[in-house]
Amino acid sequence: MKALALALLGTMFELIHPPLGYSQAGSRDIQAREKELRKLQREIDQYESKIRKSEQREKSALETLDYYDRQGLLIRRLLRTLKEQSTQLQKDIDELRRGIRSSENQLGSLRDEYAAYVASVYKYSRLQDLELLLTSKSLNQLAIRAEYLRRFTDQRKNEISSISRSKSQLERQSKTLQAKLLAQEKLITQKAAEERRIKNKTAEQQKLLASIRRNMDSYRKELQRKSSAVTQLEKMMADLIERERIRKAHDAEAAKKEDRRLPEVSSAGFGIATRRGRLPWPVDGGTIAARYGNQIHPVLKTVTHNTGIDISVPPGSNVRSVAAGEVAIISWLPSYGNLVIINHNYGYRTVYTHLSEILVVQGQKVGEGDLIGKSGESLSGPVLHFELWKEREKQDPELWLSKR
Numbered sequence: 001m002k003a004l005a006l007a008l009l010g011t012m013f014e015l016i017h018p019p020l021g022y023s024q025a026g027s028r029d030i031q032a033r034e035k036e037l038r039k040l041q042r043e044i045d046q047y048e049s050k051i052r053k054s055e056q057r058e059k060s061a062l063e064t065l066d067y068y069d070r071q072g073l074l075i076r077r078l079l080r081t082l083k084e085q086s087t088q089l090q091k092d093i094d095e096l097r098r099g100i101r102s103s104e105n106q107l108g109s110l111r112d113e114y115a116a117y118v119a120s121v122y123k124y125s126r127l128q129d130l131e132l133l134l135t136s137k138s139l140n141q142l143a144i145r146a147e148y149l150r151r152f153t154d155q156r157k158n159e160i161s162s163i164s165r166s167k168s169q170l171e172r173q174s175k176t177l178q179a180k181l182l183a184q185e186k187l188i189t190q191k192a193a194e195e196r197r198i199k200n201k202t203a204e205q206q207k208l209l210a211s212i213r214r215n216m217d218s219y220r221k222e223l224q225r226k227s228s229a230v231t232q233l234e235k236m237m238a239d240l241i242e243r244e245r246i247r248k249a250h251d252a253e254a255a256k257k258e259d260r261r262l263p264e265v266s267s268a269g270f271g272i273a274t275r276r277g278r279l280p281w282p283v284d285g286g287t288i289a290a291r292y293g294n295q296i297h298p299v300l301k302t303v304t305h306n307t308g309i310d311i312s313v314p315p316g317s318n319v320r321s322v323a324a325g326e327v328a329i330i331s332w333l334p335s336y337g338n339l340v341i342i343n344h345n346y347g348y349r350t351v352y353t354h355l356s357e358i359l360v361v362q363g364q365k366v367g368e369g370d371l372i373g374k375s376g377e378s379l380s381g382p383v384l385h386f387e388l389w390k391e392r393e394k395q396d397p398e399l400w401l402s403k404r
Contacts, residue, residue: 033085040078047071061212062221062334062379068205069337069376075198076357076374082191089184096177103170205377212379219299222379226335230307233333236341237349237389240328244343272323272348272388272400279322279400280369282352282386286313289383292396298380308351308387309397315382317375319352321366322388322401330362336385340372351387354378 047067054064212218272279290310297304321342328349329341339353340360356376366372375384388395 033081033088036081037078037085040074040081044071044074044078047074060221061208061215062218062225065205065208065212065379066334066337068201068208070332072198072201072205072356072376073332073338073358075194075201079191079194079198080357080359082187082194086184086187086191089180089187093177093180093184096173096180100170100173100177103173107167107170209377209379216299219297219379222335223297223300223302223304226304229333229335233307233336233351234392236329236331237392240341240343240349241347241391244347272344272350273346275323276400278402280320281311281401281404282319282322282350283311283313283317283375283384286311286317286384288312288398289381292394292398307394308385310378310380310383310385312381312383313375315356315375315377317384318371319355319373319375319384321368321370321372322350323348324367325350325365327360327362327364327366327372330358330360335378337376337378338373342366342372347391349389351385351389353385353387354383 047070051064051067051071054060054067288309289312290306292306292309294303295306296302323342323344325342325344327340328343330339331341332338333353336353338355338358339351340355340358342350342352344350352372354376355373357374358372359374360366360370360372375382377383378385386397388397388400
């Protein structure tokens with residue numbers, strides 16, 4: 001009987017203290033994602049308003065295209081967040097279902113065991129208890145046995161209370177499960193709506209692109225925008241270099257005050273500096289649509305300067321970091337579209353533009369070959385524009401990338 005009591009107490013501890021950590025953490029993640037979803041939705045709606053206003057005012061088609069570009073990035077990020085939230089919800093639902101099944105089985109076993117105990121007590125316990133007391137060999141033994149019986153009776157009362165608490169816990173788990181199932185249904189509906197929206201927006205963007213590509217004046221305006229964007233990109237690089245200079249000076253000053261040496265960094269086999277001609281390409285496949293340096297514009301037939309290389313790849317192609325580094329800037333520029341700049345060792349930086357989707361965040365460490373985004377479209381077609389810089393000097397990326 002004592003062994004049965006211990007077993008019952010162990011079972012009850014598991015029922016009263018179920019593993020809830022997973023659902024609490026999951027709920028926190030979901031709350032954070034819901035906040036991000038609301039923010040993204042507001043930003044998407046703002047660009048929707050800008051698109052409609054620009055169309056009503058008959059403003060530059062290039063400006064409207066910019067709005068589509070930026071809105072598309074936000075919708076894809078929203079979709080990605082919805083998918084992540086859906087995955088987390090499914091994990092919570094599966095875990096809750098397992099917990100409910102386990103709780104039901106344990107509660108059923110506990111009830112069966114307790115029912116057997118009650119039947120046994122009804123048939124034998126009164127005589128057994130009396131016999132136990134009467135056969136005591138001393139007053140001390142009698143007192144000990146009486147206390148044991150009292151505690152055993154209290155334990156039975158506690159187990160009745162525990163069964164009730166376990167039933168309530170099971171009911172709470174079931175309600176939580178129903179709430180999560182409803183949330184999942186809502187997410188599935190929202191995901192389907194956003195997938196339809198990005199499909200429609202892509203079609204609208206393609207239609208606008210086709211219209212722009214038939215207009216020679218649009219190409220001239222785009223060249224002017226590109227020239228301005230190049231200047232803005234150069235300023236971004238200058239700001240990065242200055243921030244890096246200030247950081248190094250601060251580190252050196254701190255080391256001097258603490259009378260310690262800064263750790264020496266070996267360049268052997270690390271980063272870009274020693275990998276000229278051996279870097280992996282930022283995309284798989286594709287062909288070079290425009291090389292570094294002076295190029296004849298395919299439509300205007302004028303000479304233009306390309307600050308990197310344009311790699312022609314299907315929209316949505318994976319874009320990867322060519323070397324280990326840290327995401328320094330995520331931004332947008334006219335003519336370049338959505339872009340990512342990655343800091344590498346020894347003053348090297350890489351630039352990836354015309355991205356339809358960005359899969360990293362500012363400050364994130366990335367390794368060679370890590371996925372950072374998806375390729376998109378430019379006025380000249382579906383491309384990834386890629387640049388490589390050494391401090392303020394632009395490099396010819398083809399000299400650094402491995403031969404194909």
